Amino acid sequence: MLSIxxxxxxxxxxxxxxxxKDQANKDKEVTGQYHPDxxxxxxxxxxxxxxxxxxxxVSRARAFYEREGYDEAIYDMSRAMMIDSINADYHHLxxxxxxxxxxxxxxxxxxxxxxxxxxxxxxxxxKLAELQTVLTFYxxxxxxxxxxxxxxxxxAKAFLLMGxxxxxxxxxxxxxxxFQRSVQIDPEYTDAWIKLARLRAxxxxxxAIQFFDNAIKSSPGNVIPYMxxxxxxxxxxxxxxxxxxxxxxxxxxQSYEDAYYNIGLVYLEMDSIEMAHKHFDLTxxxxxxxxxxxxxxxxxxxxxxxxxxxxxxxxxCNNLEPTFTKAQDGIRxxxxxx
Numbered sequence: 153m154l155s156i157x158x159x160x161x162x163x164x165x166x167x168x169x170x171x172x173k174d175q176a177n178k179d180k181e182v183t184g185q186y187h188p189d190x191x192x193x194x195x196x197x198x199x200x201x202x203x204x205x206x207x208x209x210v211s212r213a214r215a216f217y218e219r220e221g222y223d224e225a226i227y228d229m230s231r232a233m234m235i236d237s238i239n240a241d242y243h244h245l246x247x248x249x250x251x252x253x254x255x256x257x258x259x260x261x262x263x264x265x266x267x268x269x270x271x272x273x274x275x276x277x278x279k280l281a282e283l284q285t286v287l288t289f290y291x292x293x294x295x296x297x298x299x300x301x302x303x304x305x306x307x308a309k310a311f312l313l314m315g316x317x318x319x320x321x322x323x324x325x326x327x328x329x330x331f332q333r334s335v336q337i338d339p340e341y342t343d344a345w346i347k348l349a350r351l352r353a354x355x356x357x358x359x360a361i362q363f364f365d366n367a368i369k370s371s372p373g374n375v376i377p378y379m380x381x382x383x384x385x386x387x388x389x390x391x392x393x394x395x396x397x398x399x400x401x402x403x404x405x406q407s408y409e410d411a412y413y414n415i416g417l418v419y420l421e422m423d424s425i426e427m428a429h430k431h432f433d434l435t436x437x438x439x440x441x442x443x444x445x446x447x448x449x450x451x452x453x454x455x456x457x458x459x460x461x462x463x464x465x466x467x468x469c470n471n472l473e474p475t476f477t478k479a480q481d482g483i484r485x486x487x488x489x490x
Contacts, residue, residue: 191215206235210242213249222253240270244279256287267296272303274310281313290317308338315347327351335366342371346380353384360384375401375408382414391422409438413445420448425455443472447479459486 187193195212202208213228229246236242243266250259263280270276277300284293294317300310315330331348335341349363364384367377382397395418401411416431432449435442450465463486469479 189215189219192219204235206232206239206242209235210245213245217245217249217252220252222249225249226253238269240266240273240276243269244276247279247283251283256283259283260287271299274300274304274307277303278307278309278313281310285313285317285320288320290321293317306337308334308341308344311337312341312344312347315344319347319351324351324355335370340370342367342374342377345370346377349380349384353387373404375404375411378404379411379414382411386414386418391418394418407438409435409442412438413442413448416445416448416452420452425452428452429456441472443469443476443479446472447476447482450479450482454482454486459489462486 187196192212192215195208195215199205199208199212209228209232213225213232216222216225216228226246226249229242229249233239233242233246243262247259247262247266250256250262260280260283263276263283266276267273267280277296281293281296281300284290284296294314297310297314297317300307304310311330311334315327315334318324318327318330328348328351331344331351334344335348338344345363345367349360349367352363353360361381361384364377364381367380368374371377378397378401382394382401385391385394385397395415398411398415398418401408405411412431413435416428416435419425419428419431429449429452432445432452435445436449439445446465446469450462450469453459453465454462463483466479466482466486469476470483473479
């Protein structure tokens with residue numbers, strides 16, 4: 153016999169199911185109707201043969217989700233949750249779908265239901281807390297994290313999220329304390345090291361650079377802490393060191409286009425215009441859709457007196473991203489000169 157809790161979740165899943173768009177069309181999919189995508193079509197055939205297999209609906213939901221078929225993915229998750237209404241992983245996936253579909257409130261309610269079902273499941277509590285933080289429900293997130301820490305007092309991610317909440321609340325001292333606790337528990341927690349380093353840097357602590365180095369040591373081969381350190385050095389106007397650190401990123405990943413682009417920006421600040429132009433060139437060669445690289449290559453060309461090349465780059469930037477008004481300003485500025 154179903155408990156009241158499970159019965160209520162079956163009702164919720166049913167409401168999800170019947171609220172999906174184009175219900176009749178989606179019902180046809182379950183009958184084995186051909187779908188042009190071979191993976192989805194194969195899963196549809198399997199669902200027809202095994203209509204009570206929740207995992208098949210979840211697999212097809214993932215397939216739709218990966219193809220940005222959000223309504224179809226939600227429909228399939230609701231079918232899966234009618235079969236298995238207490239599976240925490242199903243709630244997590246449905247919440248992810250809602251988030252990417254810009255339905256954050258539905259994602260929140262999904263995770264709140266998951267916590268009701270699994271009040272001591274750490275991944276579920278942390279996912280809810282993280283979502284509450286994203287939605288700026290900081291107090292609610294803190295309460296959720298307290299529940300997680302009551303279950304697992306040594307959870308590094310819980311302290312990381314707590315630090316993020318404190319940082320948003322502008323309680324820097326407690327944020328630093330939380331991040332410090334996180335890395336004490338897990339010295340390889342790179343994200344916590346980076347956040348700790350950035351906060352210490354924001355307070356102009358003279359040893360802040362050591363925390364960026366600790367972030368690098370925590371995850372050898374990871375470009376993200378190198379980028380964080382390079383950005384810090386750049387902000388501190390230690391331009392040569394910043395460039396060298398961005399070059400370390402390139403050694404790790406020669407296709408990391410943001411490193412080339414940032415080197416170009418640093419060279420601009422150093423008035424090394426030709427070197428800046430060269431690195432914006434490299435960025436564009438790697439990614440011809442990098443609209444800001446066109447703008448700054450155009451700016452470098454303008455500084456070098458190459459008006460025609462500058463206008464071409466400004467126009468290309470404007471074509472790629474019409475809302476980037478700096479390119480429009482550059483076009484007007486140079487055309488008014490002629």
